[in-house]
Amino acid sequence: MPSLNLTNLTWSPLGHGHCHHQFQLRNASLHVAAGEFVGLIGPNGSGKTSLLRCAWRFNKPESGEARLDHHNIWKQSSRWCAQRIAVVLQEFPDAFGLTVSEVVAMGRTPHKGLFDGDTVEDRNLATKAIESVGLKGFEDHAFSTLSGGEKQRVILARALAQQPQLLILDEPTNHLDPRYQLELLRLVKRLKIGTLASIHDLNLAAAFCDRLYVINHGRIVASGAPKEVLTAALLRNVFGVEALIDEHPLHGYPRITWITRS
Numbered sequence: 594m595p596s597l598n599l600t601n602l603t604w605s606p607l608g609h610g611h612c613h614h615q616f617q618l619r620n621a622s623l624h625v626a627a628g629e630f631v632g633l634i635g636p637n638g639s640g641k642t643s644l645l646r647c648a649w650r651f652n653k654p655e656s657g658e659a660r661l662d663h664h665n666i667w668k669q670s671s672r673w674c675a676q677r678i679a680v681v682l683q684e685f686p687d688a689f690g691l692t693v694s695e696v697v698a699m700g701r702t703p704h705k706g707l708f709d710g711d712t713v714e715d716r717n718l719a720t721k722a723i724e725s726v727g728l729k730g731f732e733d734h735a736f737s738t739l740s741g742g743e744k745q746r747v748i749l750a751r752a753l754a755q756q757p758q759l760l761i762l763d764e765p766t767n768h769l770d771p772r773y774q775l776e777l778l779r780l781v782k783r784l785k786i787g788t789l790a791s792i793h794d795l796n797l798a799a800a801f802c803d804r805l806y807v808i809n810h811g812r813i814v815a816s817g818a819p820k821e822v823l824t825a826a827l828l829r830n831v832f833g834v835e836a837l838i839d840e841h842p843l844h845g846y847p848r849i850t851w852i853t854r855s
């Protein structure tokens with residue numbers, strides 16, 4: 594199982610014709626060991642999505658390197674990356690007319706030749722993935738008719754069918770009710786593949802992540818175990834909120850209680 598190494602990445606939207614934009618990823622370094630579940634947290638607009646995009650060969654860094662093991666991902670083809678890295682994005686793909694089965698089957702594409710049909714193994718992997726996200730019975734439903742939470746689980750199933758060695762998730766729990774938030778994160782955690790996920794809900798990040806990176810204004814400003822990172826001072830400085838931090842009474846990881854009245 595490979596590990597992901599982002600080293601001193603610099604990236605800005607300037608290359609995309611936005612000359613007046615101030616935002617830049619600056620000197621961002623991040624590591625995901627094999628099997629590790631790493632969370633990326635930070636305020637809106639801090640650069641989480643931009644940094645994740647550097648890890649799946651979408652944003653090409655201006656300097657620095659993104660490596661899967663010793664392979665610089667920009668020296669590999671996009672197919673090479675798609676065979677190894679699966680991505681669950683914030684936005685849903687346009688899947689006009691496609692059924693759940695068809696969307697999930699797309700996860701097999703990087704492993705197939707241009708004109709290859711689905712093999713038995715492809716179909717089995719898709720079926721297993723659909724079951725594992727709790728969508729058995731939805732196979733023939735049109736993707737476009739599903740709720741946000743169901744769509745999110747279909748996209749995760751597609752990622753699972755891809756059999757990736759690294760999973761990248763951009764705010765994967767946003768569309769989900771509490772039960773499916775927990776189920777999705779538990780499921781991902783059980784996979785034991787390297788995972789890099791941006792997570793808005795800091796209590797969920799504390800509960801599931803082995804380590805966290807905090808990004809603010811395009812810079813990594815803290816990293817470590819949730820217990821080391823999620824301090825009242827950090828939440829005040831980075832997120833501008835006041836909170837009490839103690840321990841989850843059953844599991845021991847940090848618990849954040851927002852101070853909501855002044």
Ligand SMILES: Nc1ncnc2c1ncn2[C@@H]1O[C@H](COP(=O)(O)OP(=O)(O)O)[C@@H](O)[C@H]1O
Pocket residue numbers: 606609611614616635636637638639640641642643644
């Ligand atoms: N391709 C792009 N073109 C213009 N601006 C961009 C682009 N990508 C990101 N940005 C800007 O960069 C900043 C960081 O965005 P993003 O990485 O999406 O933050 P986050 O995911 O933490 O909310 C934002 O101000 C966003 O508008």
Ligand SMILES: [Mg+2]
Pocket residue numbers: 641642643683763
């Ligand atoms: Mg984002």
